[in-house]
Amino acid sequence: MKRLLALVHREFWENKGAFRTTPLVIGGIYIVFLLMSIFTTAHFDNELYTFREAVRLLAEQPVEFRAAHAEEVMLGTSLFFTLVLAFVVFFYLLGALYDDRKDRSILFWKSLPASDALTIVSKLLSAMVLAPLIFWLVFVLTQILMGIIASVMVLSVGENPWTLFLSIVNPLQAWFTLLVSYLAASIWFLPMYGWLLLVSAFAPRIPLLFAVLPPVVFAILQIWIDFLRTFTLDSSLFGVIGEWVANSPAILTAHVHDGRGTLALGAPLTDDFDHAVTLANIFDRLFSVQMLVGLAVAAVFLTGALWLRRRATDS
Amino acid sequence: MTPIVSARGLTKRYGRTLAVDHIDLEIPPGRIVGLIGPNGAGKTSALKAILGLATYEGELSVLGKNPSRQRAALMEDVCFIADVAVLPRWIRVWQLIDVTERIHPRFSRARCLEYLAQTKVTLNHRVKQLSKGMVAQLHLALVMAIDVRLLVLDEPTLGLDILYRKQFYTSLLNDYFDEERTILITTHQVEEVEHILTDLIFIQDGKIALEASMDAVEQRYTELMVKPDRAAEARALQPMFERELFGRHIFLYDNVSREQLAGLGELHTPSVADLFVATMKRGES
Numbered sequence: 048m049k050r051l052l053a054l055v056h057r058e059f060w061e062n063k064g065a066f067r068t069t070p071l072v073i074g075g076i077y078i079v080f081l082l083m084s085i086f087t088t089a090h091f092d093n094e095l096y097t098f099r100e101a102v103r104l105l106a107e108q109p110v111e112f113r114a115a116h117a118e119e120v121m122l123g124t125s126l127f128f129t130l131v132l133a134f135v136v137f138f139y140l141l142g143a144l145y146d147d148r149k150d151r152s153i154l155f156w157k158s159l160p161a162s163d164a165l166t167i168v169s170k171l172l173s174a175m176v177l178a179p180l181i182f183w184l185v186f187v188l189t190q191i192l193m194g195i196i197a198s199v200m201v202l203s204v205g206e207n208p209w210t211l212f213l214s215i216v217n218p219l220q221a222w223f224t225l226l227v228s229y230l231a232a233s234i235w236f237l238p239m240y241g242w243l244l245l246v247s248a249f250a251p252r253i254p255l256l257f258a259v260l261p262p263v264v265f266a267i268l269q270i271w272i273d274f275l276r277t278f279t280l281d282s283s284l285f286g287v288i289g290e291w292v293a294n295s296p297a298i299l300t301a302h303v304h305d306g307r308g309t310l311a312l313g314a315p316l317t318d319d320f321d322h323a324v325t326l327a328n329i330f331d332r333l334f335s336v337q338m339l340v341g342l343a344v345a346a347v348f349l350t351g352a353l354w355l356r357r358r359a360t361d362s
Numbered sequence: 363m364t365p366i367v368s369a370r371g372l373t374k375r376y377g378r379t380l381a382v383d384h385i386d387l388e389i390p391p392g393r394i395v396g397l398i399g400p401n402g403a404g405k406t407s408a409l410k411a412i413l414g415l416a417t418y419e420g421e422l423s424v425l426g427k428n429p430s431r432q433r434a435a436l437m438e439d440v441c442f443i444a445d446v447a448v449l450p451r452w453i454r455v456w457q458l459i460d461v462t463e464r465i466h467p468r469f470s471r472a473r474c475l476e477y478l479a480q481t482k483v484t485l486n487h488r489v490k491q492l493s494k495g496m497v498a499q500l501h502l503a504l505v506m507a508i509d510v511r512l513l514v515l516d517e518p519t520l521g522l523d524i525l526y527r528k529q530f531y532t533s534l535l536n537d538y539f540d541e542e543r544t545i546l547i548t549t550h551q552v553e554e555v556e557h558i559l560t561d562l563i564f565i566q567d568g569k570i571a572l573e574a575s576m577d578a579v580e581q582r583y584t585e586l587m588v589k590p591d592r593a594a595e596a597r598a599l600q601p602m603f604e605r606e607l608f609g610r611h612i613f614l615y616d617n618v619s620r621e622q623l624a625g626l627g628e629l630h631t632p633s634v635a636d637l638f639v640a641t642m643k644r645g646e647s
Contacts, residue, residue, distance in 0.1 A: 049464060050464065050465050052464070053460075053461050053464035053465050054461075054465070056460075056461065056464075057457075057461050060452075060453065060454075060457050061450070061452055061453070147450065150450065150451060151445070151447075151448045152448055152449060152450035152451070153448075154415075154442075154444040154445065154448040155448050155449050155450065155501075156450075157413075157414075157415060157433070157437075158413075158437060158441055158442050158443075158444070159437060159461075159462065159465045159466060160434050160435065160436075160437035160438040160465060160466060160467070161434060161437075161465050162433070162434035163433075163434075165434070357433075358416070358417060360410060360415045360416060361444075361445075361448070
């Protein structure tokens with residue numbers, strides 16, 4: 048356990064830029080945009096008259112309306128974080144078992160009494176838990192800051208931020224939902240993570256190419272053969288991956304539902320699962336047949352990655 | 363005493379070529395063994411097998427463990443520096459020490475810091491900011507702070523200047539080596555290690571060309587320097603190698619008694635480098 052933690056710590060040190068700086072920059076962007084919009088408003092809006100009116104109108108809306116919208120705004124802010132987190136994890140895993148082979152530092156890491164399995168587990172944990180956790184923490188921090196700034200603004204036009212939104216939203220619940228969705232998505236996407244680690248352990252160079260090209264070629268062949276045989280376009284690997292993303296337990300899309308904007312788990316294009324953002328729906332995905340198949344696929348890929356890692360040296 | 367390394371028919375294939383060709387090897391504890399061979403002779407392949415970094419055929423036991431299956435456990439008692447400058451470039455010195463301390467049960471932070479204090483390496487340096495010589499010093503400080511029974515050094519000083527190289531081996535000998543420990547070194551810079559070695563292994567085309575203790579080498583091999591007029595007599599005693607230097611003929615004999623040679627000219631113990639060249643030439647013919 049101590050060794051595993053040391054290895055995860057090592058991953059953090061190596062990837063500080065991606066794991067810590069990146070979410071901080073996103074949070075910073077949100078804050079800066081918020082401040083910029085405030086200054087823009089203050090500049091054109093004579094004595095904040097329009098802003099005052101807007102806040103007053105909002106205050107007149109029923110509590111349920113404000114509560115629903117506040118929560119959507121809160122979770123909606125996470126979309127940007129989630130998207131960038133996905134990129135960070137993708138490239139992190141691609142390099143995880145490749146970079147140290149390229150710079151030959153694998154010869155140092157293998158001189159330490161940490162098994163190759165432990166090394167792979169540490170990389171998986173970094174991708175599945177460490178990175179999402181840091182992104183989530185920075186997200187929460189950003190929201191607290193934005194809440195403070197918004198409250199100050201509302202106060203400055205003589206309205207009470209407590210009755211307006213602070214008392215009616217439940218930030219803890221929204222944050223908790225997001226954290227659970229992040230961790231659930233980490234499990235949901237394990238087959239992809241396994242594939243990336245396998246490629247990372249295998250690629251002699253340019254792991255990105257080895258990660259993307261085989262599935263693309265495979266899918267195109269599938270489509271082509273299907274077309275030759277039946278003159279129809281059935282679901283190919285593209286479809287499977289697309290469906291997988293659409294079914295994911297991460298909050299990925301906002302869409303219009305019953306005349307108002309709603310957030311959704313994955314993308315509401317499939318009807319395998321309920322896409323409403325609830326904890327029950329998140330767990331529904333984790334205890335599904337799809338998940339079971341996904342875990343089996345992930346196990347195959349990870350076993351392959353471990354087999355390759357055992358034999359890997361600098362050349 | 364049980365040997366540190368014991369190999370029977372150790373073989374490593376790359377496709378059809380045999381990099382290591384059925385080697386039998388036994389390294390007892392408390393030795394400093396030089397594994398010496400030309401490029402591509404199979405030194406690194408043999409070392410990688412010993413360190414559990416590569417697959418192999420044959421029987422191999424290192425400290426009683428099977429290196430290919432028990433690398434992690436083995437690394438608690440074995441340490442290696444495979445080539446210079448393989449420390450991760452992004453890492454800071456304090457992070458390197460930290461992670462080593464947390465993973466290696468036999469690492470002593472105090473000793474490591476003690477060794478580092480003798481260098482210009484500071485804790486906040488990133489490895490990529492250090493010169494090649496400083497990286498080697500850092501790696502050596504790390505390794506010397508680990509209390510292991512076998513230390514393997516594969517070209518640990520390649521590309522370093524003479525000052526660093528001398529210092530490297532001096533610290534190794536003075537501060538690290540004792541009767542409990544075994545050091546296995548491969549290098550091309552034979553002159554620098556020959557005075558610290560206790561045993562020699564020459565390897566050629568994946569086979570062992572010579573395996574002997576330095577004492578045995580001294581007993582067995584003699585170098586004779588003669589003036590040209592007596593060269594024919596010397597040649598009649600079947601030297602394994604002959605070369606000319608400043609008009610003198612230098613002969614190297616394997617198992618020819620010193621009394622027999624003494625009358626012909628000056629006798630020396632051959633240097634490891636000369637012995638190596640002679641052995642390789644003999645192996646080729």
